[in-house]
Amino acid sequence: MNFAKLYSSYELLSEAKDNFTELGTEYKVAINATKGSEKEKQLAAQIISKFFKHFPDYQNDAVEAIFDLCEDDDMSIRIAAIKTLPSFCKESNKYNARVADISAQLLQLEDPQEHNIASSTLLQVLKDDPTTVLKSMFKLINDKTTELQLREKMLKFILTKVKTMDKAVFTAELEELLLTEVKSTLQDCTAEEYILLMNYLVSSKYCNTITAQQELIDIACEQIEMDQKFNPLEEDSNNTDKLITCVKFILPFFSAKIESSKFILFYCDQVLSQWETIGNLELGTQYQLAIAQQLAEMSMYCGNLETPSTQIVQIFDKLKMYMPYPSEDTSSTKMPEFNFSVVESLLFTFHRLARQSPDFLTCDQSVLKDFRSRLMYFSRGVQGCLKVLNLTDKEKIFSPEEKKVREMSPKLLNNINTLIKDLFYQPPIYKCNVSLSFKLETKKTNVTKSPEIGTKRHVPIFFESNGASNNKQSKQSRNIVGEKRIYTPPSGKFSHNFHNREGNNRFWGGRGGPSRGSRGRGRGAYRN
Template sequence: MPTVEELYRNYGILADATEQVGQHKDAYQVILDGVKGGTKEKRLAAQFIPKFFKHFPELADSAINAQLDLCEDEDVSIRRQAIKELPQFATGDNLPRVADILTQLLQTDDSAEFNLVNNALLSIFKMDAKGTLGGLFSQILQGEDIVRERAIKFLSTKLKTLPDEVLTKEVEELILTESKKVLEDVTGEEFVLFMKILSGLKSLQTVSGRQQLVELVAEQADLEQTFNPSDPDCVDRLLQCTRQAVPLFSKNVHSTRFVTYFCEQVLPNLSTLTTPVEGLDIQLEVLKLLAEMSSFCGDMEKLETNLRKLFDKLLEYMPLPPEEAENGENAGNEEPKLQFSYVECLLYSFHQLGRKLPDFLTAKLNAEKLKDFKIRLQYFARGLQVYIRQLRLALQGKTGEALKTEENKIKVVALKITNNINVLIKDLFHIPPSYKSTVTLSWKPVQKVEIGQKRASEDTTSSSPPKKSSAGPKRDARQIYNPPSGKYSSNLGNFNYERSLQGK
């Protein structure tokens, strides 16, 4: 077991040998033996072993194993020094092995070590991206759960920081190929991270690239299988996948397959859906996703059938007016509750798909059903006007901080919802019905276009999921507006705002 003095002496021999350093194998072996010494000897060995590593290819395995021993030492300072030097071993065929070792070291709970491992991985990524990916994906596919989790997070956060000359087309193709292998068995959270990784690749931000991603998501969503509304994992998988697909849709990347599945499989089971996340309004969540997708639906095989399903579901949320008794009062105990948030989604979806079959209301419905629909529309529109006036009155003159109170935030959202419904209903009152109006869904930001600038025609944004049951990521808070039941009230303070917050 060499002493500190012996380590320095043999280091001097190697340093002075210059071009003949490879002839001093015995001196390098002494340095390798330093890993068996005390703290000082190990610390020196951690620095000296990598410095001369490339000159002794016949001792490569011994040198890497010695450095790896130091990376697992009980002394944190020795571990950090050894990890810091690991990239010097990443030469030729050794690089994938070093990448594999570094990936395993991601499991450390020491924050300083963790940062060193991240930096080391990034440095060898710049040397050989393919070799580094080989080590990372090897551990993702076969490593322990903690290593797999952190390797995926490394890719999802660090890839975007790498320069274009590192992330070449070939490298991106390798990432896609390896990711597909992983996606055969992932949790919901892992699926979201891989979609973040893939949607960030330059080669997948084209129309054909995003179409490829949509097909990948559709495969994960298992759209060929019958939907089981009572299975939380099945519901969670569909929600996870659809959320990932929505940002990919555009006028050239259609949502037809997803919209069809929602109309045929999900809408008929809307009332029996099992929520995968406590507190989630699952019915509204589904309707919002359908509304967002409906704008980009292409040609649908069973358009009339699916429009009818959408129409029937809309009727469920647009009640008939209550019957009046002889004295003019309601014959029933109370008027139906008008669920504006749900109606906004369903009306918008019906409006978008209705454009593809504009004579649906006039030619595809019998006279009785059309009359029933118009009565419901009129009743809903009448209540709508009252609420819009009351909301505008309540918000009149309020600016800045006054609009940031919780109550006024909900009223602002309510006004967006009711205005949207108002515009859509007006279109359907036309004879024949019109589908020309454009509205921005209440939970979506209004897109401003600068004068003289052309709006981008393509969206460049960017779970099978469960290997194990995994609740979907929480959506940001979003207000749901449900006005009161009973007579139209002029007293806004009596409004029964439902503060159930879901959605993006």
């Protein structure tokens, strides 16, 4: 193709005004020029876009030619082609779905300039025809061959940009469509996608009804696979991560109207029985803390259990693991390391559920005597920690993390003391009501959103033999339990699926699909 000939065609088209009937050949020259030199491709893109509406018979060929340029090896040509895409939709809405599909796939371009232009193009089409664009994007998202990175970029685009749309555009019907597509995508998603989608749902008006809250709880049940035996060591999966992450989002939905009994049974019968195994996992102690805290929160809304002693004994056994029996060496003044954070949660859960079986401790006096010895010994550790906190130099400068620990420590320790006092009545009573210390801090900081990946967490409070409050957590562990004091997956932890797309075996394992280059599907693959 000769550039001079192409430019001559451009001049003829520009001078035609409204008489384009006999200039189809010149427009066809521009379409063919998309296979020419760099300068010809750039000029051809301008011609195709500018005179697109005047040549309906050539529109399909014109669009295909521009799509080819969107995959060109030269970035400047790709950018020029991407910028023309909205003009096709402006002239004919029949191209909206295809332009949306191409623009969505271009979101995976690595160059910031290209990515921004693709994003701008997609947003423009989204505002003009939101229903078509959303359906097209979710069709691509739910395509089994779509790469994970592209899926996540599209979901982030949708859930971020839709919120900024004018209410006149984002109608109730469109919101209903988005909710339907989001819930459908939840059925087969990766861990990161689950977090992204649930964050959207729990922050939307959708969750204002009991019916919707129950629906999300049911989705979590399905993802956790509560009808199967819990196995923290399942190959190619991390069931503990999945459990904690799923439950994190539905915790706020439990109430007097939505009981947590099913989850209490699962945690007590299936999860606590694997306590030592969970503790041996990487980050196992943080998993245990998160599980204990979730169990404590859910215990507030537990309905009547058929055999409550069966569940209570599991909590009781774990509680004794963290409440050592007093040393026989009465001359020793050293105290063991106490994990106050886990004890507060387990003791709170025990105190709540034991109301359904008040004779649990009294049916065997030797059990009660042993437990009270442990409680008394642990209470000494609580008093020692409170004393240290009161004696610490108030002018000492603490790090932000240390300040958080010190601010919540008194409430946590007093909670433990209050619960222990009830258990020393004759017989033990279960009447006091305390507010969990980690929930109070959440309320104090006005946290309204689920913690993001990588958010700093509060450090579990320990009491060491030197009589000082201390934490031994690694830097890595500080990114585990989020602002709500619930486990949050660390950044980069997951590249896995809840479901295996190739079969029906659901797991926190790898999502299928062929590997592709940095721009996704390779040449010619943007078009379906």
